[in-house]
Amino acid sequence: MVNFGFLPNSDEKSTFVDMLRLRGEKQPDETAYVFLRSGEEPQESLTYQGLHDAACVRAGAFAAAGLSGRNAVLLYPSGLEFVQTLLGGMLGRVAGAPVQVPRSRDDVLRLRRIADDARTTTVLTTSEVARDLQERFGDMPALSGLSLLPTDDLDLANAEESLPAPPGPEDVALLQYTSGSTGAPKGVMVSHANFLANVAETDALWPCEPAGTVVNWLPLFHDMGMLFGVVLPLWAGIPSYLMAPEAFIRRPARWLEAMARFGGTHAAAPSFAYELCARAAADGQA
Template identity: 75%
Template structure:
């Protein structure tokens, strides 16, 4: 393997173009390295090896009659996912990445996604198939699914790996990215090859990969942020990517920082809670092995609300390790826009506005002094670049909102996906919205369902429309309530609370679910924790929860990237399936 200078990416029309080019011109250059347990570089791929592996898988898929069709990709984090993803792209098969099921409900979700994608083919590994059959063989959801182990040489085309008859066109579907919601019917976002290329071009313009770029990624690869930063961007830019499994990070967060230091990582992305876990690890003396972080110039912070306290704590904690405060880059994106929509450039520190909480509840972003009573911080998510444009629109009238007023975030540009697979009506409503009473703007926009405002050109995200809790005509944002609950008692973990509302037919009720570990429960008991949370929310948010449910740690529904799933939690609450702790600390 070699570290020769990268071949520039001028002229690439698709990601398969980039791999074909690099496989021919840079066959011995390192493309991806997998870190076992987040530490040991046990497996790697050069561009030449990846090109051959992708060709072999493409030939196999073509022989199975899958060209032009869909297939589910069910892989743990690792290099086999990368081989098969690129094999699908070479073979013009649209892959639908999913997480290998850990629970029975996730098997049902797998089946719903396969049915929605119109396929019975599930590409995966030998170990995953064995685990599925040992744990879930009795589930009817697996009936009729064709599980294919692409890491089994016997399942692949033998002999010459062959070459694809033709590479995909930019407008062909590259991926079906299913949204992370866990209830109802999953929706597959149709991401084209052109979408992927537009998004990485914009990402590179915002956070340049040169000089000497290196990615370190622990996010799950089936997740949009993990895939783009861990797989797509490095391949397009021709820079190495060091991958580890999410559980390696969760078990010991310092592994992420150690890998960045060890391999000279320049680009890495994570949600806010990951940066907070690193701060807590440092406070517990668990980051002694973290070395020099001065090479880390782009620390993307997104996928959930960015907390100013975490930004400050992380930059202060790791400044002695050479971490540059300007490397912290809050950003905003979503699968329907391929990923990135806005981001903070790495040549300035993150922006924060202190706002009047009262005005914010009324839909106005009114800046106040940091020490003003009821002042709340809002962290900027940066600006759009290149062809992407962000507007703030009244979600009811569809008229533009003026700067400083909260509305729905609408996006237009080349990164907006084609729509939802097999859902023309939903696609028309979500991906092709038009601003009312604006004859000069006939551009179709993506309705994100997120709320925010613009200030001096920067986007500030305030919450999701469906999650906003309205009480007496005022908006209360669930993430603010959750933060108050999380901080009510020392020892509670990041992302340990879910706040949502329910209409009982007479009024809207506020429910807060909090998960706690044995140490907190041993010190306070379930009742004591409930009272602390109730008082914190009432005092800080001026709203009193109608019900506070305490559950054991690990019982709160979350996505694979660690985000709390409010709607899934609400469904469990409504169905009586949340196992709440009674005063004795036992489950009831």
């Protein structure tokens, strides 16, 4: 039996935006997301009401900038700004394409290929990432013509007054691209209905009880990390503790310690992650 996030009427949730609104109404002061500094100590957190408000002002700012009905690249490190912008984009009817923050010139070329395929020149990001891109790769023609828009430095005054009409179930919520390791990245249009069907199936397989807690280190630009770290907890109304992938790779025991410390009930990772944890335990590091 599918668990519809403990809301009295599952029909109320037809889009990701509906989930956000209902959580803000029914659980306004409960913790939604927490980001762990170095994978250990809480650095910043969002309640459901805070998340709803942050998404609304970003959606309004996007609409005021003429981005509604268009596509944009989402270029973020793991953190709460990605979550706020992902939901703000959905609320503002901006179809985002999450992409890994470039670490090399090849990554910049991949970023440009995805932007071109998505037919956009808008890259939503953070001030720090935008500055780093310009400093390290500003000489590359691949960045020419791209508009880097830091969402942590938007003019949010009166932004909510520009909110567009809410999206429907068949509207595109996200553009998800393949890794592109064997060729040009290929994109898929993911609708709100697609998202809800996916998360309902996941919750049916691994039910989220009211006292559940997600602990996630997987990259949020990846579909698995986004589903477990962002989508599933919002669906179920349970907190999600997020850490950067680098924090786990540097010391895998942080993942286990976070699950123990914060009462984690749900987590997921590829098989190599469990191998690293087993090795850390065998070496006395966990």
